[in-house]
Amino acid sequence: MGYNFLEIEKKWQDYWAKNQTFKAENNSLLPKYYVLDMFPYPSGAGLHVGHPLGYIASDIYSRYKRHKGFNVLHPQGYDSFGLPAEQYAIQTGQHPNITTETNINRYREQLDRMGFSFDWSRELRTSQADYYKWTQWIFLLLFDSYYCKKSDAAKPLSELVVQFEQTGNIHVDAVCDEKVIPFNSIDWSSYSEEEKQRILLKYRLAYLSDTEVNWCPELGTVLANDEIVNGVSERGGYPVTKKKMKQWSMRIGAYAERLLQGLEKIDWPDSLKEMQRNWIGKSTGAKVRFDIQGHDGQIEVFTTRPDTLFGVTFMTLAPEHELVDQITTQEQKEAVAAYVEASAQRSERDRMSDVKSISGVFTGAYAQHPFTKESVPVWIGDYVLAGYGTGAVMGVPCGDQRDYGFANHFDIQIKNIFEGADISKEAFTEKGNTKLKDSDFLNGLTYKEAMVSVIDKLEKDNSGEGNVNYRLRDAIFSRQRYWGEPIPIYYRDGFPVGLKPKNLPLELPEVEQYLPTPEGAPPLGNATTWAWDIVNEKVVSNTEINESTVFPLELNTMPGWAGSSWYFNRYMDSGNSEAFVSKEAVDYWQDVDLYLGGSEHATGHLLYSRFWQKFLFDLNLLPVDEYAKKLINQGMILGSSAFVYRKKGTQEYVSKNLIANVEVEPIRVDVSLVNSSNELNTEELKKWQPQFKDALFVLEDGVYLVGREVEKMSKSKYNVVNPDLICEQYGADTLRMYEMFLGPLEQAKPWNTAGISGVHSFLKKMWRLYHPNDSFSVSDSPASKEALKTLHQTIKKVTEDIENFSFNTCISSFMICVNELTAQKCNEKEVLEPLAVLLSPFASHFSEEIWELLGNKTSISNAPFPVHEPKYLVESTKNYPVSFNGKMRFTIELSLDLKKNEIEELILKEEKTQQQLQGRVPKKVIVVPGKIINIVG
Numbered sequence: 001m002g003y004n005f006l007e008i009e010k011k012w013q014d015y016w017a018k019n020q021t022f023k024a025e026n027n028s029l030l031p032k033y034y035v036l037d038m039f040p041y042p043s044g045a046g047l048h049v050g051h052p053l054g055y056i057a058s059d060i061y062s063r064y065k066r067h068k069g070f071n072v073l074h075p076q077g078y079d080s081f082g083l084p085a086e087q088y089a090i091q092t093g094q095h096p097n098i099t100t101e102t103n104i105n106r107y108r109e110q111l112d113r114m115g116f117s118f119d120w121s122r123e124l125r126t127s128q129a130d131y132y133k134w135t136q137w138i139f140l141l142l143f144d145s146y147y148c149k150k151s152d153a154a155k156p157l158s159e160l161v162v163q164f165e166q167t168g169n170i171h172v173d174a175v176c177d178e179k180v181i182p183f184n185s186i187d188w189s190s191y192s193e194e195e196k197q198r199i200l201l202k203y204r205l206a207y208l209s210d211t212e213v214n215w216c217p218e219l220g221t222v223l224a225n226d227e228i229v230n231g232v233s234e235r236g237g238y239p240v241t242k243k244k245m246k247q248w249s250m251r252i253g254a255y256a257e258r259l260l261q262g263l264e265k266i267d268w269p270d271s272l273k274e275m276q277r278n279w280i281g282k283s284t285g286a287k288v289r290f291d292i293q294g295h296d297g298q299i300e301v302f303t304t305r306p307d308t309l310f311g312v313t314f315m316t317l318a319p320e321h322e323l324v325d326q327i328t329t330q331e332q333k334e335a336v337a338a339y340v341e342a343s344a345q346r347s348e349r350d351r352m353s354d355v356k357s358i359s360g361v362f363t364g365a366y367a368q369h370p371f372t373k374e375s376v377p378v379w380i381g382d383y384v385l386a387g388y389g390t391g392a393v394m395g396v397p398c399g400d401q402r403d404y405g406f407a408n409h410f411d412i413q414i415k416n417i418f419e420g421a422d423i424s425k426e427a428f429t430e431k432g433n434t435k436l437k438d439s440d441f442l443n444g445l446t447y448k449e450a451m452v453s454v455i456d457k458l459e460k461d462n463s464g465e466g467n468v469n470y471r472l473r474d475a476i477f478s479r480q481r482y483w484g485e486p487i488p489i490y491y492r493d494g495f496p497v498g499l500k501p502k503n504l505p506l507e508l509p510e511v512e513q514y515l516p517t518p519e520g521a522p523p524l525g526n527a528t529t530w531a532w533d534i535v536n537e538k539v540v541s542n543t544e545i546n547e548s549t550v551f552p553l554e555l556n557t558m559p560g561w562a563g564s565s566w567y568f569n570r571y572m573d574s575g576n577s578e579a580f581v582s583k584e585a586v587d588y589w590q591d592v593d594l595y596l597g598g599s600e601h602a603t604g605h606l607l608y609s610r611f612w613q614k615f616l617f618d619l620n621l622l623p624v625d626e627y628a629k630k631l632i633n634q635g636m637i638l639g640s641s642a643f644v645y646r647k648k649g650t651q652e653y654v655s656k657n658l659i660a661n662v663e664v665e666p667i668r669v670d671v672s673l674v675n676s677s678n679e680l681n682t683e684e685l686k687k688w689q690p691q692f693k694d695a696l697f698v699l700e701d702g703v704y705l706v707g708r709e710v711e712k713m714s715k716s717k718y719n720v721v722n723p724d725l726i727c728e729q730y731g732a733d734t735l736r737m738y739e740m741f742l743g744p745l746e747q748a749k750p751w752n753t754a755g756i757s758g759v760h761s762f763l764k765k766m767w768r769l770y771h772p773n774d775s776f777s778v779s780d781s782p783a784s785k786e787a788l789k790t791l792h793q794t795i796k797k798v799t800e801d802i803e804n805f806s807f808n809t810c811i812s813s814f815m816i817c818v819n820e821l822t823a824q825k826c827n828e829k830e831v832l833e834p835l836a837v838l839l840s841p842f843a844s845h846f847s848e849e850i851w852e853l854l855g856n857k858t859s860i861s862n863a864p865f866p867v868h869e870p871k872y873l874v875e876s877t878k879n880y881p882v883s884f885n886g887k888m889r890f891t892i893e894l895s896l897d898l899k900k901n902e903i904e905e906l907i908l909k910e911e912k913t914q915q916q917l918q919g920r921v922p923k924k925v926i927v928v929p930g931k932i933i934n935i936v937g
Contacts, residue, residue: 005731038597048720050637067865077124126563133505142206147254215243281471307450329364482523484557639719733843
């Protein structure tokens with residue numbers, strides 16, 4: 001009976017689906033364990049062998065925890081809103097829902113074939129109305145909440161309105177827009193409804209405002225910073241420019257300190273935590289206000305070094321700063337306008353990373369130093385960002401390398417305020433305890449002393465105050481797309497009003513065009529039935545808009561991160577139509593115990609989701625404020641790309657080892673056209689793409705050899721390997737074990753299809769342990785000490801390695817174990833049954849089949865995991881090296897219970913000893929029990 005993996009795997013996949021083997025219960029007496037994979041986006045390309053790496057690891061651990069007696073929740077679903085489906089719809093006219101459904105079906109087919117223990121009864125799709133109903137509900141909660149600094153938590157906006165009615169905002173300590181005018185209760189009562197709504201917008205956690213955004217004309221939408229790579233859109237590589245638009249935003253900045261502190265209590269990778277810390281960017285210092293000569297306004301700067309205030313020689317504003325237009329002199333307007341336009345073409349990421357180039361333009365305006373009253377020239381420069389700090393910096397060339405470079409470049413006079421320090425590159429990092437000079441009341445003070453004195457004087461003069469600043473900016477929430485969650489807002493007198501929760505979901509309307517309207521409105525502007533009737537509480541035709549009972553609905557949709565910011569909570573109670581998650585379910589599951597996914601989401605999803613979790617915790621809707629105890633970033637499986645070499649200006653392709661003295665262009669080709677010896681199928685290449693139709697090949701030894709390069713596995717690089725083909729040829733269990741065998745989970749590793757045969761051979765060898773004569777046969781006889789020792793060594797090692805997520809070494813242990821048991825001719829059930837359970841998390845179909853053949857009537861998935869017994873690992877014998885005059889000649893196995901004289905007696909009687917002595921009487925026998933035997937002749 002051979003190892004028919006195709007038949008076995010299909011059999012058990014059907015069994016698991018029919019019996020819902022992996023369905024988790026919300027009401028269980030067992031301890032819970034929640035394992036989560038990052039929400040996959042179902043692309044049209046399907047999965048390649050790099051995608052399942054994290055799923056395999058999470059599946060191994062989920063199965064292991066079931067064996068250990070836990071009620072395991074291991075769900076799966078799809079982050080199914082997004083730009084790719086919309087772009088495809090624009091190109092083909094096909095509704096995104098159709099392509100998304102097709103892609104999901106393809107993903108599901110592939111995932112099922114790999115034997116994952118997902119609880120499919122809880123499947124989620126962010127694009128389904130019964131899911132995004134609750135995403136919209138959370139948005140409305142944010143819209144109707146504010147952040148109270150006193151309680152350091154979000155509170156219902158209704159409580160803030162009560163305070164306004166009683167005392168105004170004078171005693172309110174809340175996170176809000178900076179330009180909020182103080183008012184009392186009498187003022188509030190006198191305000192019109194329009195004025196009240198305008199004020200409340202400045203406090204709401206989800207708010208509408210004019211915002212500088214990353215605008216991508218080709219995609220017709222705003223992009224988040226993490227959706228831009230090297231100044232162009234991640235999707236499509238299109239140019240991105242800066243533009244002011246009315247946008248929805250989230251006050252994630254209110255949670256900056258809590259997001260920082262929360263990192264201390266979760267077991268996430270240090271590198272990822274550091275990325276979040278840097279993104280949040282906490283700085284302690286002071287805000288300083290400079291009057292502008294000839295203008296009423298002030299320039300406010302944030303500095304971490306207020307002690308250097310007397311060293312200010314110029315100021316720089318971000319090109320987008322609101323004061324630029326107001327203060328630029330007539331003589332400088334043309335130069336400033338040109339610079340602002342050029343800066344708008346560069347992404348913030350490019351501007352932040354470009355530390356070498358120096359550029360800027362003088363505005364012609366001057367600020368006034370708050371202490372000396374000296375004139376300070378005001379420049380603009382794109383190294384200053386409008387959204388970071390105040391969008392303005394004070395230039396202190398003697399204390400900052402970039403300011404020093406800027407001053408030198410534009411020949412601005414430099415002041416040195418540090419005693420004994422030269423104005424040089426080396427001096428900038430040596431100022432910690434250097435005393436100040438030419439600094440008025442700060443002369444002779446050190447950095448720490450001066451910090452206190454400056455802040456004290458700024459506050460007394462009303463020119464500034466001590467301040468903690470965060471780089472983290474409010475998250476733009478609007479997207480000018482069709483395929484996303486509709487924002488449940490209508491507009492009354494130009495102000496946003498939220499729909500009632502009972503009216504949710506607000507479903508996406510049908511549109512004929514997925515592009516922006518001719519007038520530039522978002523794609524929902526193409527909908528003809530997209531107005532809200534407040535009397536009948538339903539969506540009606542746009543023709544009925546009358547601004548009294550029928551109003552226009554929001555045209556923007558939510559960003560991709562909205563649905564993925566809370567999905568882990570919905571999995572706990574995915575079928576609930578009455579609540580986003582029931583109290584009973586969330587009280588049982590609490591949080592995610594193990595989360596696996598990519599580090600590329602560090603400052604996107606992983607930050608936004610922590611923000612939403614803390615917000616929902618503030619409203620007593622969740623029991624914990626961090627949703628994932630442990631996070632592992634799995635490494636990437638890299639592809640081995642194949643290259644052909646075209647002789648420049650010709651259709652001649654030169655084999656790899658013949659290109660040394662030829663000018664060639666490397667061109668990627670599909671790896672499926674290349675065999676394991678790197679030989680290219682030239683005839684198939686000619687058929688593959690039109691550019692190769694007339695190709696001529698310069699061969700070596702009759703074949704064309706391609707070049708190889710290890711890089712990211714990607715469809716665009718033609719180096720993807722389809723897991724379906726691997727499953728067909730070797731089986732899903734082989735694929736699962738091979739991906740784990742490639743190397744440590746967290747590290748990147750190259751895929752090599754040629755290496756998979758070794759893992760497949762191992763499984764066939766293990767199969768033969770249970771089928772010694774090509775038919776199933778397992779003995780009930782007691783196992784040998786050697787076999788039990790091998791088994792329990794393996795149990796101990798594999799258990800420790802699973803707990804440490806060292807899955808690659810587990811595979812090595814299995815291979816050693818099977819080799820030893822084969823050599824021992826082990827066929828006893830006492831060893832082979834627990835071995836099948838031990839292997840079950842890794843080769844699940846294989847183990848289920850063996851388990852059934854052993855006579856078990858239920859799935860192996862809940863069988864107790866074997867526990868190693870130390871008694872089998874205690875050494876009872878020693879394989880002694882026996883030396884003659886210091887040279888080892890042979891070994892002998894003796895009991896460790898033997899005494900020194902007994903060992904000497906036995907060794908002298910040994911036949912091999914007699915052969916070595918050849919009748920001589922040894923002068924001395926040296927015995928070290930448990931170590932060595934040395935016979936001196």
